[in-house]
Amino acid sequence: MSRTRYYVTTPIYYVNDKPHIGHAYTTVLADVMARYHRLFGVPTFFLTGTDEHGQKVQQAAQKAGVDPQTHVDRTVVRFQHLWQQLGITNDAFIRTTDAGHKRVVQEILQDLYDRDEIYRAEYDGWYCVTCERFYMEKDLLNGTCPEAGCGRKVEPIRETNYFFRMSRYQEWLVDYIQTHPSFIQPDFRRNETLGFLRKPLQDLCISRPKSRLNWGVELPFDSQFVCYVWFDALVNYISAIGYRSDPALFERWWPASHHLIGKDILTTHTVYWPTMLKAMRLPMPETVFAHGWWLSGQDKMSKSLGNVVNPFDYIERFGVDAFRYFLTAEMSLGQDASFTEVAFMRRYQADLANDLGNLLSRVVKLIGSHCGGRVPSPGTMGEDEVRIRDVTLAAAKDMVDAVERMRVDQGVTGLTNAIREANRYLERRQPWVLARDGRQAELETVLYAAAECLRIVSGMLFPVMPTKMGELRAVLGVGTEAPSFDRLREWGGLVPGTPVSAAPILFPRQESKPTPVPAATPVEVEGVMSIEYTDFQKVELRTAKIVQAERVEGADKLLRLQVEIGGEARQIVAGIAKFYAPETLIGRTIVVVANLKPAKIRGVESNGMLLAASKDDVLRLVTVDGEMVSGATVK
Numbered sequence: 117m118s119r120t121r122y123y124v125t126t127p128i129y130y131v132n133d134k135p136h137i138g139h140a141y142t143t144v145l146a147d148v149m150a151r152y153h154r155l156f157g158v159p160t161f162f163l164t165g166t167d168e169h170g171q172k173v174q175q176a177a178q179k180a181g182v183d184p185q186t187h188v189d190r191t192v193v194r195f196q197h198l199w200q201q202l203g204i205t206n207d208a209f210i211r212t213t214d215a216g217h218k219r220v221v222q223e224i225l226q227d228l229y230d231r232d233e234i235y236r237a238e239y240d241g242w243y244c245v246t247c248e249r250f251y252m253e254k255d256l257l258n259g260t261c262p263e264a265g266c267g268r269k270v271e272p273i274r275e276t277n278y279f280f281r282m283s284r285y286q287e288w289l290v291d292y293i294q295t296h297p298s299f300i301q302p303d304f305r306r307n308e309t310l311g312f313l314r315k316p317l318q319d320l321c322i323s324r325p326k327s328r329l330n331w332g333v334e335l336p337f338d339s340q341f342v343c344y345v346w347f348d349a350l351v352n353y354i355s356a357i358g359y360r361s362d363p364a365l366f367e368r369w370w371p372a373s374h375h376l377i378g379k380d381i382l383t384t385h386t387v388y389w390p391t392m393l394k395a396m397r398l399p400m401p402e403t404v405f406a407h408g409w410w411l412s413g414q415d416k417m418s419k420s421l422g423n424v425v426n427p428f429d430y431i432e433r434f435g436v437d438a439f440r441y442f443l444t445a446e447m448s449l450g451q452d453a454s455f456t457e458v459a460f461m462r463r464y465q466a467d468l469a470n471d472l473g474n475l476l477s478r479v480v481k482l483i484g485s486h487c488g489g490r491v492p493s494p495g496t497m498g499e500d501e502v503r504i505r506d507v508t509l510a511a512a513k514d515m516v517d518a519v520e521r522m523r524v525d526q527g528v529t530g531l532t533n534a535i536r537e538a539n540r541y542l543e544r545r546q547p548w549v550l551a552r553d554g555r556q557a558e559l560e561t562v563l564y565a566a567a568e569c570l571r572i573v574s575g576m577l578f579p580v581m582p583t584k585m586g587e588l589r590a591v592l593g594v595g596t597e598a599p600s601f602d603r604l605r606e607w608g609g610l611v612p613g614t615p616v617s618a619a620p621i622l623f624p625r626q627e628s629k630p631t632p633v634p635a636a637t638p639v640e641v642e643g644v645m646s647i648e649y650t651d652f653q654k655v656e657l658r659t660a661k662i663v664q665a666e667r668v669e670g671a672d673k674l675l676r677l678q679v680e681i682g683g684e685a686r687q688i689v690a691g692i693a694k695f696y697a698p699e700t701l702i703g704r705t706i707v708v709v710a711n712l713k714p715a716k717i718r719g720v721e722s723n724g725m726l727l728a729a730s731k732d733d734v735l736r737l738v739t740v741d742g743e744m745v746s747g748a749t750v751k
């Protein structure tokens with residue numbers, strides 16, 4: 117890790133909203149990033165908070181019959197409560213109604229006004245109450261609010277206001293973005309901002325007359341106005357770390373390493389914010405990273421559609437750590453992702469209950485019954501042990517790279533794959549057979565290797581699932597506290613003889629209670645024939661275990677496989693020799709078409725067909741996700 121310090125922020129959330137999955141996601145992601153940096157020994161500051169001014173808050177308070185401050189004091193706890201439940205380790209929680217923050221906003225406004233960065237003028241335009249944004253006539257989309265996903269009616273507005281001379285920074289900003297590719301990430305978001313900057317940039321209206329809105333920070337040079345909510349809100353990133361109040365603290369943390377945001381607030385963060393900072397003569401944040409949106413199935417989540425995912429429901433059913441795991445692993449960072457109960461259950465059962473939970477309970481049970489309940493002493497490592505060691509250490513190393521590249525999802529996938537490998541390793545080495553045959557030295561070597569894999573992977577997954585990984589590590593006798601990273605980079609950290617306690621069920625199996633999903637529109641792919649379900653039913657797909665594999669003489673593309681399909685032995689000939697060495701296939705569970713008429717391929721009988729994915733020069737066998745007996749139906 118090349119950083120010497122790490123300052124990560126989330127957007128500050130509108131205090132009016134009920135916390136939903138979108139808020140939970142950015143905050144969990146920031147927490148995971150912060151925890152990884154702390155694990156890697158990088159001094160870290162993690163900031164989140166709430167955006168408490170503006171028209172919507174004023175209106176909601178009026179509706180509730182209370183003053184706005186009382187209203188925000190009541191609503192802010194919903195966020196604070198959720199963060200507490202989710203194990204969020206923010207170092208500060210900023211509220212834009214904090215006296216200190218308001219003072220900093222006023223000082224900035226005064227300074228910019230004194231230096232003619234802010235001026236007074238008459239404004240003629242349109243206003244969207246929901247987005248709290250002004251638009252020029254030409255910005256409207258068919259006469260409605262042009263903000264992505266809004267499209268609401270706008271109101272005409274003519275009034276005197278104060279403006280920030282944003283337009284004077286347009287050229288500088290374009291140049292800055294082009295010469296600092298890591299400033300806006302992912303790359304396609306950078307292009308989006310550059311696209312936006314192809315049109316002339318307007319000056320930014322930063323005031324609201326009190327006659328219309330008085331819930332905001334008063335302009336220090338004109339008490340008839342309050343500050344525009346976005347100008348006030350963006351300042352949180354510096355006011356919270358001591359700008360104009362604690363120079364040493366500010367010096368320590370600014371510029372931010374990562375401003376994590378959702379894609380809908382890209383313009384405010386990559387146009388307004390950098391130009392504001394430039395006018396303030398402050399350095400730019402290193403990276404503004406815009407993640408995609410969580411969709412409900414394929415649809416946008418919206419209150420009106422009634423499909424907004426409530427994080428509390430999932431936390432209650434599956435636990436905090438499984439929820440954190442799903443959010444982290446499921447969204448390819450930068451892209452939109454679909455939140456469905458089916459996807460959640462799949463990951464929960466496959467990755468957590470089956471792969472991770474099973475490996476732990478198998479290893480601990482075998483250590484209990486054959487090694488006196490203590491970490492066994494490993495003997496010489498064979499080829500299999502070397503492989504599981506290399507796979508595990510590579511996954512741990514890749515996780516570090518993944519954090520640097522903001523692809524924690526990929527890092528997590530690598531670690532779960534290592535667990536899967538360890539399960540396969542046990543299948544191959546069959547410690548239960550070694551125990552039966554009294555091959556104690558080999559048995560201890562195998563169990564040590566599997567337990568070591570668990571120690572490293574659980575340490576590397578600790579930032580994602582701190583409670584469960586703590587419990588797992590306590591079983592192995594390596595403590596519940598955050599692990600030391602140096603120990604996770606090296607094989608052999610478990611000390612033979614250390615007592616291993618009984619394994620708790622980390623991820624109890626869950627019954628699926630599928631929520632009704634609206635009928636999906638069938639996707640028509642051009643040039644692909646649609647078939648009825650009954651047609652598909654004619655194909656009998658089953659899992660098969662490869663027990664033997666060899667090349668077919670005289671046919672350099674073919675392998676002859678002996679497979680077991682639920683007690684039945686079969687021979688299948690497959691054109692995969694270019695992609696797989698025969699010995700690497702033994703023990704794998706693949707998927708085959710079991711009811712295909714037997715055929716002769718190059719004179720060799722083939723009784724079934726295996727499934728594989730192929731594109732261009734790559735071919736990969738279709739396997740099952742986790743452990744499964746042979747002969748199981750695939751559908």
Ligand code: MSP
Pocket residue numbers: 126127128129130133137138139141142167349350352377378379380381408409410411417
């Ligand atoms: N208050 C402003 C941010 C000011 S930051 C100086 C704001 N607040 S918000 O509460 O409306 O949104 C906060 C974040 O939640 C945004 O980054 C937004 O993208 C994110 N999400 C809202 N719905 C979402 C999903 N369905 N999925 C993922 N994130 C989404 O904007």
